[in-house]
Structure formats: structure tokens, C-alpha cells
Amino acid sequence: MNVESKPKTALPLLVDKQYFTFAQPPNEMVLDSGTRLGPITLAYETYGTLDASKSNAVLILHACTGDSHVAGYYSNDPKSESRPGWWDNMVGPGKPIDTNKYFVICSNILGGCMGSTGPSSINPETNRQYGCDFPMVTIRDMVRAQKYLIENLGISKIMSLIGGSVGGMQVLRWCTDYPDMVASAIPLATTTRHSAQAIAFNEVARQAIMADPNWKEGDYYDSTGPIHGLAVARMVGHITYLSDEAMRNKFGRRLQERSSLSYDFGADFQVESYLRHQGTKFVKRFDANSLLYITKAADYFDLEKGDGCSLINEAITKITFLVASFTSDWLYPTYQSKNLVSALKKNGCDVSFCEIDAEWGHDAFLLPNKRLDSLIGQFLNRVYDECLSD
Amino acid sequence: MNVESKPKTALPLLVDKQYFTFAQPPNEMVLDSGTRLGPITLAYETYGTLDASKSNAVLILHACTGDSHVAGYYSNDPKSESRPGWWDNMVGPGKPIDTNKYFVICSNILGGCMGSTGPSSINPETNRQYGCDFPMVTIRDMVRAQKYLIENLGISKIMSLIGGSVGGMQVLRWCTDYPDMVASAIPLATTTRHSAQAIAFNEVARQAIMADPNWKEGDYYDSTGPIHGLAVARMVGHITYLSDEAMRNKFGRRLQERSSLSYDFGADFQVESYLRHQGTKFVKRFDANSLLYITKAADYFDLEKGDGCSLINEAITKITFLVASFTSDWLYPTYQSKNLVSALKKNGCDVSFCEIDAEWGHDAFLLPNKRLDSLIGQFLNRVYDECLSD
Numbered sequence: 037m038n039v040e041s042k043p044k045t046a047l048p049l050l051v052d053k054q055y056f057t058f059a060q061p062p063n064e065m066v067l068d069s070g071t072r073l074g075p076i077t078l079a080y081e082t083y084g085t086l087d088a089s090k091s092n093a094v095l096i097l098h099a100c101t102g103d104s105h106v107a108g109y110y111s112n113d114p115k116s117e118s119r120p121g122w123w124d125n126m127v128g129p130g131k132p133i134d135t136n137k138y139f140v141i142c143s144n145i146l147g148g149c150m151g152s153t154g155p156s157s158i159n160p161e162t163n164r165q166y167g168c169d170f171p172m173v174t175i176r177d178m179v180r181a182q183k184y185l186i187e188n189l190g191i192s193k194i195m196s197l198i199g200g201s202v203g204g205m206q207v208l209r210w211c212t213d214y215p216d217m218v219a220s221a222i223p224l225a226t227t228t229r230h231s232a233q234a235i236a237f238n239e240v241a242r243q244a245i246m247a248d249p250n251w252k253e254g255d256y257y258d259s260t261g262p263i264h265g266l267a268v269a270r271m272v273g274h275i276t277y278l279s280d281e282a283m284r285n286k287f288g289r290r291l292q293e294r295s296s297l298s299y300d301f302g303a304d305f306q307v308e309s310y311l312r313h314q315g316t317k318f319v320k321r322f323d324a325n326s327l328l329y330i331t332k333a334a335d336y337f338d339l340e341k342g343d344g345c346s347l348i349n350e351a352i353t354k355i356t357f358l359v360a361s362f363t364s365d366w367l368y369p370t371y372q373s374k375n376l377v378s379a380l381k382k383n384g385c386d387v388s389f390c391e392i393d394a395e396w397g398h399d400a401f402l403l404p405n406k407r408l409d410s411l412i413g414q415f416l417n418r419v420y421d422e423c424l425s426d
Numbered sequence: 427m428n429v430e431s432k433p434k435t436a437l438p439l440l441v442d443k444q445y446f447t448f449a450q451p452p453n454e455m456v457l458d459s460g461t462r463l464g465p466i467t468l469a470y471e472t473y474g475t476l477d478a479s480k481s482n483a484v485l486i487l488h489a490c491t492g493d494s495h496v497a498g499y500y501s502n503d504p505k506s507e508s509r510p511g512w513w514d515n516m517v518g519p520g521k522p523i524d525t526n527k528y529f530v531i532c533s534n535i536l537g538g539c540m541g542s543t544g545p546s547s548i549n550p551e552t553n554r555q556y557g558c559d560f561p562m563v564t565i566r567d568m569v570r571a572q573k574y575l576i577e578n579l580g581i582s583k584i585m586s587l588i589g590g591s592v593g594g595m596q597v598l599r600w601c602t603d604y605p606d607m608v609a610s611a612i613p614l615a616t617t618t619r620h621s622a623q624a625i626a627f628n629e630v631a632r633q634a635i636m637a638d639p640n641w642k643e644g645d646y647y648d649s650t651g652p653i654h655g656l657a658v659a660r661m662v663g664h665i666t667y668l669s670d671e672a673m674r675n676k677f678g679r680r681l682q683e684r685s686s687l688s689y690d691f692g693a694d695f696q697v698e699s700y701l702r703h704q705g706t707k708f709v710k711r712f713d714a715n716s717l718l719y720i721t722k723a724a725d726y727f728d729l730e731k732g733d734g735c736s737l738i739n740e741a742i743t744k745i746t747f748l749v750a751s752f753t754s755d756w757l758y759p760t761y762q763s764k765n766l767v768s769a770l771k772k773n774g775c776d777v778s779f780c781e782i783d784a785e786w787g788h789d790a791f792l793l794p795n796k797r798l799d800s801l802i803g804q805f806l807n808r809v810y811d812e813c814l815s816d
């Protein structure tokens with residue numbers, strides 16, 4: 037087989053997971069809580085090539101349960117049947133976030149469980165997993181850790197930050213905390229702070245985990261773990277990621293593999309079976325403690341609190357913004373994005389805003405959408421040209 | 427103290443819980459599933475006096491976790507500090523459902539745990555609680571049992587049926603199954619069938635209960651019971667009963683009894699504390715198995731399935747309807763009530779419909795609301811006058 041005769045874009049995008057470790061004791065990173073944490077490892081992946089002027093970097097910030105594997109396949113597993121990265125429709129050669137043109141970086145967040153330091157990591161003081169001895173981390177702490185990674189890659193200014201949901205919170209925190217390191221930012225389907233309802237859903241998820249006797253105050257790594265509670269937590273989350281309309285179109289009241297009601301507590305409806313499947317699948321890939329920590333960080337995030345509105349400051353006005361929300365997203369509804377846009381505009385920022393028509397609810401930012409593709413593609417082209425002309 | 431000098435309406439409304447037992451073996455009631463169940467006891471309460479022509483009966487159908495205690499205080503506990511019945515603002519002397527004028531009946535539903543036969547009742551075959559040996563019951567089964575009670579009270583025609591949420595489903599099932607026994611009906615904040623999203627939330631609640639190891643396949647009556655799972659189930663439900671707006675106004679992001687974040691998994695926000703409290707309180711009064719059975723019955727309910735649309739039949743056209751929905755109810759949104767109204771109108775029924783402006787979400791039908799008071803009060807007056815003139 038002559039591989040070279042294939043067009044270049046038909047080759048699968050291959051990537052390796054890399055690791056960066058810093059904050060070695062006694063120089064640990066000081067967290068928002070005041071606790072010191074170190075060493076810290078971030079798992080990350082890069083796609084494309086950093087240009088000579090180091091001005092084509094795009095940093096993607098993943099959502100609550102995402103990871104660094106944003107696109108393509110791992111190079112040590114090229115023929116695997118495994119699914120490509122979580123945003124493969126958006127990131128790759130010739131795609132809106134074009135890896136032929138941009139140097140794309142994505143790191144697993146601090147507190148996560150996909151290679152970065154989190155509650156399932158080994159605590160060097162005890163040589164056992166941290167569990168709930170892991171200190172609480174905030175969105176600001178996650179971003180601070182990413183900054184060390186970016187600096188280590190020799191990048192002093194990021195061309196564009198992109199992230200949806202909790203990733204969008206990181207985008208915003210980057211802009212407020214390190215505005216001089218950011219040329220442009222694309223916060224998608226996100227908010228400047230959780231509503232009471234969003235906190236409530238997260239709290240139910242946490243309570244479902246903590247109610248599971250196998251949670252054991254977070255010290256479960258030698259045993260089965262709170263798999264039942266974690267599955268329920270995921271089911272709750274999953275409902276909030278979809279929409280009434282999406283669920284009606286996808287499932288309606290269709291029955292599962294039988295033509296009549298069971299009159300028992302089995303899964304009668306397809307939507308029940310789907311949710312159970314989502315719960316079971318999630319348990320295999322995600323750590324319950326990480327879900328506790330990350331949801332709490334999201335609940336704590338509040339750009340409108342503390343030192344006035346952090347979005348109102350001089351340095352941030354140099355950043356160009358593209359804000360997008362989705363019509364059926366009821367977790368972070370459009371009014372929250374509009375509040376963000378108003379604050380940015382009031383501050384004199386260059387902001388484009390689009391509410392994208394989509395039935396898929398909060399998940400819409402992850403799914404193929406031509407409107408979103410063209411918005412992001414064109415915005416990055418513009419920013420790239422501006423960076424080149426600087 | 428001269429009690430007689432007080433105005434009559436200032437006296438507390440006193441009531442006794444009563445019991446009606448029927449379907450004694452070998453004449454058990456045949457359920458929708460084909461299973462036979464008996465004996466069946468319904469706990470019920472009545473308010474006011476049945477008139478000589480037995481034409482002033484108002485049957486109130488309670489929602490998922492309600493009970494027969496719709497208003498006032500129990501006569502054997504008149505001085506208690508306990509809260510009055512769940513719809514005390516609506517039912518009583520001089521109130522919209524005026525017990526000086528109407529004979530009000532409310533019974534705990536079949537499958538419940540407030541005195542009527544349900545999974546926590548003794549199975550006469552084993553002399554132990556049924557648990558999950560209790561047969562699955564449907565909304566139709568609940569209504570069929572109520573019909574025996576109404577007949578036993580000597581009532582051949584109910585002046586008005588009133589119920590919200592799952593109570594509204596019972597109202598509609600009464601109308602389709604026993605139209606000749608119904609003069610008028612008020613389905614509130616309800617639906618002709620659950621959306622996929624509503625089924626999904628119920629399924630999460632059920633999974634939370636069944637994931638608790640203390641559930642023991644429903645056989646927990648000799649031990650603690652699945653209190654943690656049931657609390658999580660209630661928390662999920664509670665979010666769906668409120669609205670984004672109501673939670674924002676009631677809690678916002680206010681912190682709980684401290685001025686700063688805890689950086690642990692305690693309840694930082696008031697909304698977290700409120701949900702935990704709702705979960706803990708619910709566990710003390712409600713049986714987990716009953717929640718499983720009743721939510722399943724609600725999910726099964728489908729007026730648009732089976733023998734065509736049951737709402738389209740000749741007998742039902744003689745019933746006068748008042749349908750009401752609430753602007754912020756996202757569990758049974760207004761579009762679902764409008765579908766119901768369209769079907770009834772298509773069938774030639776006399777239907778009044780009102781979407782009531784309220785921020786409290788699905789719970790709005792239970793809360794004091796002058797618009798709802800006046801709608802129900804005037805509708806009942808009209809129906810009462812029509813019944814008198816018949």
C-alpha cells in the first residue's frame with residue numbers, strides 16, 4: 037500500500053500525550069485557598085507547529101469531564117477503533133481550528149483525572165492517592181497551572197483561547213488574570229458565574245457520589261469506588277447537557293426493545309436506557325473525586341464578585357472576543373452570555389456575539405455545527421492576520 | 427375565654443382521616459397490568475357537607491408526594507404546631523374551594539404511603555410489607571380505586587375534579603374513563619403524557635434510590651432503608667419543581683452562614699443547604715418504594731396512546747374544563763397544556779384556559795396566587811349554579 041499517494045488530509049491526525057511537571061517542593065504553587073500544592077503535573081497535547089515568532093498558539097480549555105485529547109488518535113494506537121478526540125470535528129488539518137496553520141495546545145485541568153495532578157494522583161507525603169486530602173482548586177488555580185505550561189513552551193502571547201462550558205470559565209479567567217498574554221478569546225456556552233439552579237444540579241451530583249457508601253470520604257482507591265453514585269451523578273449532568281427538544285427528537289416516548297410496558301422497574305423507555313448507559317460508561321473513564329472537585333470549582337467561579345467586576349479593567353480591552361451561546365442551552369442560557377457581552381462592551385472591548393440556533397442544548401458547542409465552524413474559522417483567520425501584521 | 431364570640435371562620439378547620447377498604451379477596455381489583463390486588467384501603471378526608479341532592483362534591487387529586495390532608499388540622503391534634511394541609515390556602519371556609527358550600531374529598535393515592543395501600547402496606551399473603559412484590563399501579567388504577575370510594579360515599583356525579591401535576595393526570599383519567607360521573611374538571615400544571623425529559627428526571631430519582639445498598643430490592647422495612655438515595659431523589663425532584671428565576675430570587679449565590687467560601691465539600695451556598703434540608707426532611711415522611719411506584723405510574727401515563735386519543739370521545743364533551751398552566755413551569759411547560767386544550771376543543775368540549783404568570787415554576791399551583799384563586803373560585807361558582815339548575 038502506497039501511503040504517500042493518499043491526500044495529506046486523509047491521513048489520521050496522530051498525537052502523543054505529553055507531561056509537564058513543575059512546582060517541585062519546596063516551591064509549590066500557592067492555591068486560592070492558601071494551601072500549597074506540588075509537584076504538579078499537567079498532561080497536555082499539541083497539534084501543528086509553533087511558528088518562529090511563536091505567535092500562532094491556540095489554547096483549548098476543556099469542559100468539566102473532558103481531557104487533553106482534543107482531536108485525532110494517539111500515535112501509539114493509530115489503527116485503534118477508539119474514537120478520536122472530543123473536538124475532532126473542530127480541530128485538525130483544514131478544519132476551523134486548522135492545525136496546518138495554528139499550534140494547538142490542550143491540557144488536562146488541575147484536579148482532573150486524565151494525567152494531570154488531581155485527587156487520584158499520588159500524594160508525595162503519604163505515597164497514597166490524595167483522595168479528599170487533595171486541596172480544593174479553583175478555576176483560577178487551573179489557569180495559573182496552565183500559565184506555567186504555556187511559559188514552559190516559550191509562548192509569551194496566546195493567539196487565541198477557546199473553551200466551552202467550564203472551559204469558557206477558564207478562558208475568561210485567563211483574560212482577567214493574564215490579559216497581556218492573550219490576543220483573543222472565544223468563550224462558548226459559558227457564564228461569568230453559576231446560577232443557583234446550576235449550583236443545585238452540581239450539588240445533587242456531589243450528593244449522589246457522597247451518598248454512596250463506597251465513596252468512603254474519598255478514600256476508595258483500593259476498592260470498587262462509588263460507581264453507583266457516580267453513575268447517578270452523570271445521569272443528572274447528562275440531562276442538563278441536553279434539552280427538552282433534543283430529548284423529544286432523540287427519544288420521545290419510544291420504548292426500549294419491547295412493544296409494551298414492562299410493569300417493573302426495568303428500563304421501559306429508550307431515554308431511561310440511554311441515561312443508564314451514559315452512567316455506566318462514564319464510571320469506567322472518570323474519577324468520582326475529580327467530579328467533586330471540578331464541579332465545586334465551577335460553582336465557586338464568580339467573575340462578578342470580589343474586586344468589582346473583574347471584566348472591567350484596562351488591560352483586558354486589548355483582547356478581541358468572540359462570544360457564542362446556543363438557543364436551547366438551559367444550563368448556561370443566552371441571557372448569561374449577553375450579560376458577559378454587556379460587561380465586555382461597557383469596558384470598551386472588541387466583542388462579537390452570536391446566539392446560534394441549535395436544538396442540542398448545552399452540548400451543542402461540542403457537536404458539528406456549520407455556523408459555529410464558520411464563526412470560529414473566520415474569527416481565527418482575522419486574529420491570525422492581525423497578529424502577523426503586528 | 428368565650429370561644430363563641432369569635433367569628434366562625436377564625437376557628438381552625440378540623441378534620442379526621444378516614445379509611446375505606448374494598449376489593450376483599452376473592453373479589454380483588456384487577457389492575458392495568460392484569461395483576462389482582464386486594465384488599466385495598468384508601469385513606470381519605472372530607473371537608474364540608476354533602477348536600478341532599480349529593481351534587482356539591484369536589485374531588486381533589488393530590489400530586490406525586492402529597493396526601494389526603496389537603497387543608498386544616500386533624501381534630502385529635504387541634505392545638506398542634508403542625509402545618510396545616512398542603513392546600514390550606516385554597517381549601518376551607520370562604521376560600522376558593524369553599525368548604526361552607528362544597529363537600530370536598532381527597533384520598534391518598536393507591537401506591538402511596540400515607541394510609542392507602544402501597545408497597546409499605548402488609549401483604550396479606552405473607553404478613554410482611556409488600557416491598558417490590560407490590561404490583562405496578564397506573565394512574566388508571568389509582569382512579570379506579572377512587573371511583574369505588576366515591577360510589578361508597580353515595581355520589582353518582584362529582585361536581586368538580588381538581589388536581590395539579592400527577593393530580594392533573596388523575597383528573598384527566600377520571601374524565602376519559604368515567605365521563606358520566608364528572609360535571610367539570612380542573613387539570614392544573616399537568617400534561618397528557620411525560621416528555622422524555624420528565625421521564626429522564628424520574629429515572630434519575632429512581633436510580634438514586636435503587637443505587638442505595640439499603641434499598642435491598644425494596645425489602646428494607648426491617649432496617650434503615652435507602653435514606654441517602656431517597657434524599658438525592660428528592661433533591662433532583664425539587665429542582666424540577668422550582669425554576670431558574672425562582673431559585674435566583676430565593677437564593678442567588680448567597681453563602682450559607684459564613685462570609686467566605688469553605689474550600690471543602692460542605693454546603694457553601696444557601697441553595698445547597700436548602701436542597702440538603704429538603705432531602706433530609708422528605709426522608710422522614712415518605713417511603714422510597716412509593717416514590718418508585720408513583721413516578722413510574724406518571725411516566726406510563728399517556729392519554730395520546732393506545733385507543734387513539736382518549737380525550738376524543740363523545741361522553742367527555744359534557745364535561746366543562748378549566749385548564750391552567752404557569753409561565754415558569756418547565757416540568758410541564760405551557761405548550762403541553764395547550765396541546766391538551768387543543769385536543770379538548772377539537773372534541774367540542776367547553777374549555778377555559780389560562781397561562782398564569784408566576785415565577786415559582788411547577789410548584790406555583792400549590793402556592794398562594796390571586797389569579798388562580800379567582801379562576802378556580804369563579805369556575806366552581808358557575809359549575810355549582812349550573813348543577814343546581816339541572
